[in-house]
Amino acid sequence: DIALRITNVYENGDTEFHYDYCEDLKDGRGITTGISGYCTGTGDAWEVIQEYHKLTGGNDDFTPMDKTLKKYSDSESDSTVGLENYCDVWTKLGKSDTKFQQAQDIVRNKLYYLPSQKYADDLGLRLDISRAQMYDTGIQHGTGEDADSLGALINDANAEFTQDSPGDSKSTLSINGNQVDEIVWLNMFIKVREDDLKNPKEEDNQGGGYWAQTTYRTKSYTYAIEQGEFMFKNSVKILDNDGNPITVTCNTSTSQRRRRRDRTRPRFSGHRALVKSFGPPKSRRQRPQRFVEL
Template identity: 40%
Template sequence: MRFTSCILLLQALLLANTAQAQSNNSTNNGTNALTQCQQSIVQQLTNIFENSVKYFPWDYCENIGDGRGYTCGIVGFTTGTHDALQVISAYAAQLNSSTPNPFGPYMSRLIQLNQSTIDGSTSGLDGFCNVWSTTARSDQLFRTVQVDMVNQLYYNPAMAYAARNGLQFELSKGQMYDAAIQHGTALSEADSLPSMIDRTTASFKSGPNSVPGGLSEVDWLTAFMNVRIETLQNPAYKPSQAGWSQSIYRVKSYQYALSQGSVHFNDSLTALDNDGNTVSIGCDLTLWNYVGPPLPIQTPKKGILIGVLIGVGVLVLLIVTFCIIKRRLVAEWVSELSYRSKRAISRMSR
């Protein structure tokens, strides 16, 4: 048992080190990154998409039924796609030797779940969300690790892809980042950011550096967002389809900003929220340290609520109609039975 535990711990640490190496490679390849103000604006917009609030939901943890296990933390790390395990492994590696790892009981199961590309099972993770939420609200180190892993796994790679494709607009870089958060950056996955970039570039029959070569960045960004919508509506990984097809607002928000000519921004950006309403987002350098209230209970959107009410009304109407018809049929049957009984008695009395 001790030997097995050591092997599992080594695997977890290798995952964390791999993430660090990916981050270093992204940085060393040369990233035309956003300023901290611009990054805070882009991050707040992604936070709205993810959880309908601008601040980081450090303690969030829930199974949203997208085939990726538990979704948790500031950008929706998941237990079935490696990144939640990488966050936990990096956190465990920085704990003092005298401090127990609160996620210790889950490590072997998390590693098992992450042997394949995607595994949506939550079996063996009872109480995991409670541990995540408690640790996130009580331990600054765990919150810091979440930010570090976002940069390593998503922000730096997204900026590297933007630089590699010659993208100069802050809006383009923001779209690369939000796509990295939702779709991931795995080269082997058809729904990932690099795969969507490849499909976009192929649609113009040009090389990977097509933008500097003369192709309009507006045209390329427009095409990329169309490719992303197609991916959200019809992903290769089908368990994501139900949820992803309802999240096209993430792209429409950027399409709106593009239509307003907001390709460059420094201190603020006007985009669309999840309900299609305009929202103004300003620079907030306190974003990475602010611990907000727990997320509010999500209520159904107005359109969904109306649909549910209509559905219930139709069901009630059908039940009432059935009962009325049934009552009439029973009454007719009783009447007919009574008539036949009377005739039978009449004949017997003759």
């Protein structure tokens, strides 16, 4: 849907789902792959492979690498020894194997999409732009329990509301017992997130100042809010990674220049943090999804 494609712009520089992407970015996370930047050193890539094995019966091109992938996942190692053919296999399957693409979708939903939408449900968010912002934050900041995570940022934003805060979005949240307009809350959340990008709390997220270079994500959402893009319908106007206005629609790719994948997520924002925080993923969300389906 549109929310996923918006995040694709920030992650990949276009709206497409790059199931075949595979690269060693030398960022301490091993090899980075697929639609959500699954990494061999953080565990979520191994999650994808295991889901793929379930769909293939366990005998596929990744099977010879299973022991190595599990070892690097368990030890959180960025080593690529023994994975010399890994990108060749990932790229080949990512381009045409629908089961492998399905496995990536399953893990994205389990680790990032569904947890982010659970937060949206708990907050009572009803506007597409708010729920999409929860997903994008979950992808970059993680859905676990550390100080830079989606949940922590929500708590920080909520703490700013000590009285009723009216607005014009026609959607009202109950925050700390106060009646808060949803767009007023969203603007505060985006401010809190941007502050966190500039000054991450977790040491693992501070190196190189990389997060501070990605405030185009928050500025893009602020632009969409200013355009009144609260409900997406069939399209939404945002800013691309260079600050240029673009329109994201369902089933339509953007033709903007590709830029390097945004690898600014917390080092261990994947399955370990998720399991600790949420337990097994639920099969049914509390409220029906409001995004436009592809």
